Amino acid sequence: MTETSNERDLVRLAKVEELRGAGIDPYPPRLDQPRTHTAAEASAAFEQAEADASDSPVQVHLAGRMLSRRIMGKVGFAHIEDGSGRLQIFVRKDVVGEAAYDQLFKKLLDLGDFIAVGGRMVRTKTGEVSCEAESIQLLAKSLEPMPDKWHGLKDVETRYRRRYVDLMVNPEVREVFVTRARMVQAIREYLDGEGFIEVETPVLQPIYGGAAARPFTTFHNQLKQELYLRISFELYLKRLLVGGMERVYEIGRDFRNEGVSFKHNPEFTQLEWYEAYADYHVVMERVEAMLAHVARRLTGGTVISYQGREIDLAPPWRRVTLRDAIIEYADIDYTQYPTAQALADAMRAMGHRPESTSNRGKLIDSLLSNYVEPNLVQPAFVTEYPIEISPLAKKKAGDPSTVERFEYFIAGMEMGNAFTELNDPLDQRARMEWMQQLYGADDEERHPVDEDYLLAMSYGMPPNGGFGTGVDRLAMLFCDKASIRDVLLFPHLRSLERGEAA
RNA sequence: GGCCCACUAGCUCAAUUGGCAGAGCAGCUGACUCUUAAUCAGCGGGUUUCAGGUUCAAGUCCUGAGUGGGUCACCA
Structure with a gap:
């Protein structure tokens, strides 16, 4: 919520200020390098190169929302997600440089931020196809915390009210x-x-x-x-x-x-x-x-x-007449009861409970919806x-x-x-x-x-x-x-x- | 609109009979050059939806309200 500034919000806002102070626009108008691949395309291109035993690196420029991050000293991993799916990025301090690693990747980026990543596709030691980052650009800073990365967002009301969070x-x-x-x-x-x-x-x-x-x-x-x-x-x-x-x-x-x-x-x-x-x-x-x-x-x-x-x-x-369906499921032949009053009386005699006697058609419709409809699977x-x-x-x-x-x-x-x-x-x-x-x-x-x-x-x-x-x-x-x-x-x-x- | 159920930290959930409001994740500080729910050490985070009431004491019981869900009514 935005009505009160709590400590959590202040931390994010301070990051925005720090980014601006460092000359980094937290909401730049465009990517420094245009996107060349979606996550799915990048993976596919790399696997194709592997299959072809190609020696030339697969260079890509990706963009997406950062959903997870694992930092281990001078190297770290993150997953970004775009419209095609998720892809891991692999970030090494000695490749992207100290400023990009310590200041941006480790400190000022948050889960939920949109980022652009340029680099070459690699397979990590555990075998996951990843992009080894050579450059990282912040595209849009998120000021709100993401829902639990494991349990997600379950609250039905919040899912409907903030469908954008549900979707993300x-x-x-x-x-x-x-x-x-x-x-x-x-x-x-x-x-x-x-x-x-x-x-x-x-x-x-x-x-x-x-x-x-x-x-x-x-x-x-x-x-x-x-x-x-x-x-x-x-x-x-x-x-x-x-x-x-x-x-x-x-x-x-x-x-x-x-x-x-x-x-x-x-x-x-x-x-x-x-x-x-x-x-x-x-x-x-x-x-x-x-x-x-x-x-x-x-x-x-x-x-x-x-x-x-x-x-x-x-x-x-299946085709069945309304009359036959009601006979089958409610055991009433409404053609035997030409007036609303007669039909309502007959329904009561059969143990049904008609709500209104104002309109014979409505009574027949209620027999349909209460007794026939649930059976028509x-x-x-x-x-x-x-x-x-x-x-x-x-x-x-x-x-x-x-x-x-x-x-x-x-x-x-x-x-x-x-x-x-x-x-x-x-x-x-x-x-x-x-x-x-x-x-x-x-x-x-x-x-x-x-x-x-x-x-x-x-x-x-x-x-x-x-x-x-x-x-x-x-x-x-x-x-x-x-x-x-x-x-x-x-x-x-x-x-x-x-x-x-x- | 009637009835039933739910509402606790950003998220997911605990809290014995009415007896000190907690955990994990996320966040913050630090360590760590191949992790993937990373790990390890430490820290902060709450008007328990709201307003009343009962009680020595209320997240817990009572009344009312809000929002959501279910159900009935309504819906040719």
């Missing part, structure tokens, strides 16, 4: 975010290869929609207009289909003003796509194909391990949803109470949602007005009717299939992390300012 000392954390980036890259690779166009639609929206969630609200001062941070991309992406773009997708941030948990963050990354002339069956095939592609890119196969369980993403996945599509919880999905032919919709589940988690999109503007208006009645005026989940969206659809929207999935939850899956916070670089935490100001 815990290489496996960096690895998670590399995997996440590769996953997103593989998703784009699949969609681009299928002719989808990546687009960007507004984050600030005058009317929020496309999902049932409470939005964050903000205000444009000059326009004197209330705006919402988007809770989904759906209504904008489908306007693009009206405009003639046939296959579109967006990867971006959604914001939902709801509870925080191991699988919910107030802002999270969503993937949505819409495809003209496709229905939800086509979407299912794409979801299978896309995630199998991602798995192959990341692991070479389709079987991944998540929290100790093997999950096989190879198509085809292998990938599964749950299909055919009640109309009252699906206002943007097309009705199933011959069954006006059901829509062509699916959600998919992996590892007992809901991963995404899709439908054959409703493109009948008259039906859409009726459904939105019905929602107004279903959700009371005081219900924060009630959506305003988006007249411009209805206008767009009135121009004619091709039949299409749409899909949305949580990218963070996919990252949890592919990185084998049980908490969304472990796949977010900076997960949302409550601010500490209030407590510190008092």
